Amino acid sequence: MGGRRVDITRLGTLATSILLLLRVTDLTAQTASPAEQPALSEVVVTAQHREQNLQDVGIAITVLSGDDLRNRGLSASTEIADLTPGVHMSGSLAGQSQQFSIRSVTQNDFNDSIEAPIAVYIDDAYIPNQQGQTMSLFDISRVEVLKGPQGTLFGRNATGGLVQFVVNRPTRDFEGYGNVSYGRFGTATAEGAVSGPLSDTVAARLSFFYDHLDNFWQNEYPAGAAAGLPLSFGPPLSRCCSDEGGHETYAGRLQIEAKPNDQLDIRLVGSGAKRTLSTAPYTSVATTPVVDAQGRVINSIRTAPDDTRTIIGPDGGNYFNPALFPLQGAQTGIGFGPAPGLRFPGNTWFGYKPLDPRSLRLSVAYAQPDANTDSAYSGTLHVDYDLGAMKLASISNYLKFEKMYLMDAAGTPQNLNQYGTKSEGWSFSQELRLSGEREHLHWQGGVYFLHINTHGYDGLLGSTGSLFAGVFGASATGIDPIANRTLQTNSTSVFGQVEYEFVPKWTVIVGARGINEQQDYKLAYYGYVNVNDYKVDTGAVLSPLPYDPFTDSRTQHLWAGKFQLEYRPVDGLLVFLGINRGVKAGSYNAKTFDGSPPIDPAQVSYQPEVLVSVEGGAKWIDAAHRYSVGASVYHYNYDNYQAFQFTNNSGIVQNVKDRTTGFELEGTAKLFAGLEATGGYAYSDANIPNYQIAPGVFKDVRPTFASKQQANLALTYNVPARVAGGQLALTADVAYSSSFYDNLRNFASEELSGRTLTNAAIGWNSGRPGLRVGAYIKNIADKRYPIVGFDSSPNCGCSIEAYGMPRTYGVTVGGSF
Numbered sequence: 001m002g003g004r005r006v007d008i009t010r011l012g013t014l015a016t017s018i019l020l021l022l023r024v025t026d027l028t029a030q031t032a033s034p035a036e037q038p039a040l041s042e043v044v045v046t047a048q049h050r051e052q053n054l055q056d057v058g059i060a061i062t063v064l065s066g067d068d069l070r071n072r073g074l075s076a077s078t079e080i081a082d083l084t085p086g087v088h089m090s091g092s093l094a095g096q097s098q099q100f101s102i103r104s105v106t107q108n109d110f111n112d113s114i115e116a117p118i119a120v121y122i123d124d125a126y127i128p129n130q131q132g133q134t135m136s137l138f139d140i141s142r143v144e145v146l147k148g149p150q151g152t153l154f155g156r157n158a159t160g161g162l163v164q165f166v167v168n169r170p171t172r173d174f175e176g177y178g179n180v181s182y183g184r185f186g187t188a189t190a191e192g193a194v195s196g197p198l199s200d201t202v203a204a205r206l207s208f209f210y211d212h213l214d215n216f217w218q219n220e221y222p223a224g225a226a227a228g229l230p231l232s233f234g235p236p237l238s239r240c241c242s243d244e245g246g247h248e249t250y251a252g253r254l255q256i257e258a259k260p261n262d263q264l265d266i267r268l269v270g271s272g273a274k275r276t277l278s279t280a281p282y283t284s285v286a287t288t289p290v291v292d293a294q295g296r297v298i299n300s301i302r303t304a305p306d307d308t309r310t311i312i313g314p315d316g317g318n319y320f321n322p323a324l325f326p327l328q329g330a331q332t333g334i335g336f337g338p339a340p341g342l343r344f345p346g347n348t349w350f351g352y353k354p355l356d357p358r359s360l361r362l363s364v365a366y367a368q369p370d371a372n373t374d375s376a377y378s379g380t381l382h383v384d385y386d387l388g389a390m391k392l393a394s395i396s397n398y399l400k401f402e403k404m405y406l407m408d409a410a411g412t413p414q415n416l417n418q419y420g421t422k423s424e425g426w427s428f429s430q431e432l433r434l435s436g437e438r439e440h441l442h443w444q445g446g447v448y449f450l451h452i453n454t455h456g457y458d459g460l461l462g463s464t465g466s467l468f469a470g471v472f473g474a475s476a477t478g479i480d481p482i483a484n485r486t487l488q489t490n491s492t493s494v495f496g497q498v499e500y501e502f503v504p505k506w507t508v509i510v511g512a513r514g515i516n517e518q519q520d521y522k523l524a525y526y527g528y529v530n531v532n533d534y535k536v537d538t539g540a541v542l543s544p545l546p547y548d549p550f551t552d553s554r555t556q557h558l559w560a561g562k563f564q565l566e567y568r569p570v571d572g573l574l575v576f577l578g579i580n581r582g583v584k585a586g587s588y589n590a591k592t593f594d595g596s597p598p599i600d601p602a603q604v605s606y607q608p609e610v611l612v613s614v615e616g617g618a619k620w621i622d623a624a625h626r627y628s629v630g631a632s633v634y635h636y637n638y639d640n641y642q643a644f645q646f647t648n649n650s651g652i653v654q655n656v657k658d659r660t661t662g663f664e665l666e667g668t669a670k671l672f673a674g675l676e677a678t679g680g681y682a683y684s685d686a687n688i689p690n691y692q693i694a695p696g697v698f699k700d701v702r703p704t705f706a707s708k709q710q711a712n713l714a715l716t717y718n719v720p721a722r723v724a725g726g727q728l729a730l731t732a733d734v735a736y737s738s739s740f741y742d743n744l745r746n747f748a749s750e751e752l753s754g755r756t757l758t759n760a761a762i763g764w765n766s767g768r769p770g771l772r773v774g775a776y777i778k779n780i781a782d783k784r785y786p787i788v789g790f791d792s793s794p795n796c797g798c799s800i801e802a803y804g805m806p807r808t809y810g811v812t813v814g815g816s817f
Contacts, residue, residue: 049433086662117609151562159584167253189210255268266383269379283355285302287300288307364408374404399426422536456483474542482538491517498511509566586608596648615635658687716731727766752786756783789801
């Protein structure tokens with residue numbers, strides 16, 4: 001504890017020093033003439049459900065405009081993490097499913113029934129399923145990333161933060177735009193919108209989006225397989241060996257807005273999106289488990305090219321014990337090892353020499369270009385009514401979601417086993433807010449109701465001819481052992497917040513939320529008849545599975561709160577200090593059937609998590625508005641953190657303690673006419689003490705997807721002189737993230753290396769209305785960096801990993817009217 005207090009003091013001293021340095025620089029800058037001091041554009045946010053200048057909101061917020069994202073060639077929600085210090089992406093299914101992680105608050109369980117601790121909103125409508133966070137960005141006005149617990153203003157309480165996508169709304173003047181781009185790997189996008197009046201009181205806006213990417217991971221099946229070893233253990237797969245990594249997306253949004261009078265605004269929004277993707281493109285990595293004297297797996301390492309040990313024993317030698325590790329002995333019986341308990345040098349247990357991912361090559365038997373699909377359809381009704389002394393806002397939303405994802409679970413040319421997940425669900429939410437203000441006082445209050453109904457299936461799949469199907473005696477036909485689960489949630493909240501300037505320059509903010517959360521859960525396991533090797537089959541039951549069914553109903557009473565003091569000693573400077581309590585309801589596990597013993601029924605459900613944050617910070621903009629800076633220091637006391645651990649072929653969420661201390665700094669500056677710089681730095685020291693990594697073995701670990709350090713710098717230069725009658729702009733950015741773990745045990749093989757990514761773009765704009773042309777390049781150095789992985793060392797002497805996008809480049813053409 002003493003060390004942590006020192007860290008906080010140092011971070012606070014650093015923040016104060018930076019602010020004082022900038023203040024001195026500002027006083028020096030006052031001697032320059034006004035013409036030499038270009039001003040920053042005002043950034044308006046609605047983070048507190050009213051329009052405010054970003055510099056006047058006592059929350060750590062990062063804002064990215066839709067135009068900036070478009071100019072940089074960014075079209076996916078996940079890409080904003082590299083531009084936002086303190087934000088990472090967790091994920092599964094080779095990154096085809098990703099979720100936001102803010103300040104080390106992460107949920108990477110791939111169970112589609114659960115909600116994330118980071119709430120995501122599109123146009124004020126909450127997205128309750130984790131898969132929905134991987135979305136296309138089109139016709140977006142801006143993105144606001146709010147850090148820290150958010151529970152007293154927005155509809156759904158959020159433990160770790162909130163990401164809000166604000167869309168462009170219908171206009172009273174007829175206008176529109178369109179953009180198309182084409183680039184490496186067949187990357188093609190098209191985006192546009194048409195907006196204008198339908199009558200004196202009604203306006204509409206129609207937006208569309210299309211995105212395509214070729215399968216750029218070249219599948220060289222059966223490259224890497226040791227000569228003479230079987231690739232299949234029965235009849236071959238019905239289809240084999242496509243390239244992977246591609247996708248195709250269609251999306252659209254229609255808004256109709258009516259303003260019958262000056263007090264009433266009614267807006268109806270309908271949207272839909274459908275994606276088709278390849279099977280998840282994982283590559284295999286040879287890894288070796290490490291055991292102690294009792295045979296407990298206490299670590300795993302990446303296998304050296306000349307290493308023949310199957311398992312590393314406590315003395316560092318080869319450890320052979322088929323009683324504890326059946327596949328270690330089974331490999332010999334089917335001819336995989338050169339000798340009992342040994343492996344081919346640098347190979348997986350099953351004789352596969354992984355290909356080098358730098359070549360964008362992989363070798364998998366189970367691969368198809370269009371096997372994975374997801375879709376989402378949403379309808380939202382917004383009603384805003386000015387009652388004079390107060391304002392009423394109503395948001396009603398219906399969302400329907402479907403998903404089918406498949407992958408090779410071993411990432412090898414041998415047909416060992418697969419993983420598949422299928423889910424469908426719908427949600428309805430209703431939010432009512434009242435707000436008002438008078439001199440020195442702002443207040444808001446509301447009620448929120450959310451109903452979520454999800455039905456999910458997932459599990460290891462035994463396709464035709466797979467080793468896993470052979471365990472059930474079904475090699476000739478295949479079998480799908482599936483966890484079948486349903487979860488219904490009814491959540492009702494009452495919330496409110498008051499801001500009061502009780503003396504000049506001093507404001508107090510008090511907020512609270514009360515939550516009633518009702519859940520009904522059912523879980524059962526079945527072995528379904530395999531009809532299609534590239535589907536999650538849930539038709540006829542072939543055999544029962546030895547996991548007992550589980551049902552439960554419960555009600556949870558939760559609360560969140562906020563108390564904050566803000567001080568504005570001079571124009572342009574805001575200092576704040578607050579305590580914030582965030583909460584997220586408990587949920588349920590659905591362990592994948594993998595032949596291991598089922599979890600204790602007491603572990604199926606887990607408890608609500610509570611995060612208490614103490615945060616202080618400052619925001620400052622100089623008198624000439626040439627530069628701005630924001631800094632914050634925070635400490636999180638996280639009880640019952642819902643932490644997901646993957647072991648062997650499955651994983652569960654457990655409640656643990658977490659303590660996180662961090663510091664963030666962001667700034668923007670107009671260096672001279674035409675050149676603007678934006679940068680940020682985030683440091684996070686997260687620690688889960690005394691965590692059980694194996695039965696009876698404990699150590700301190702870091703949460704998953706929690707980089708200790710992140711930094712970014714973006715430069716934008718608008719050439720002052722007109723070029724060919726238009727405006728020429730050049731942008732460049734660099735983003736750094738230190739290493740992180742993809743699993744809670746923090747084994748050596750589970751640490752994914754850090755990365756530094758650089759991007760650049762150039763664009764020419766004749767004005768609005770007019771023509772736009774440009775070009776972009778992303779990941780200039782063509783780094784091959786891992787983004788997610790799963791460690792199955794005790795089962796196959798291997799792990800699977802997926803990588804971020806390689807170098808891409810393209811050209812864009814667009815126009816507006």
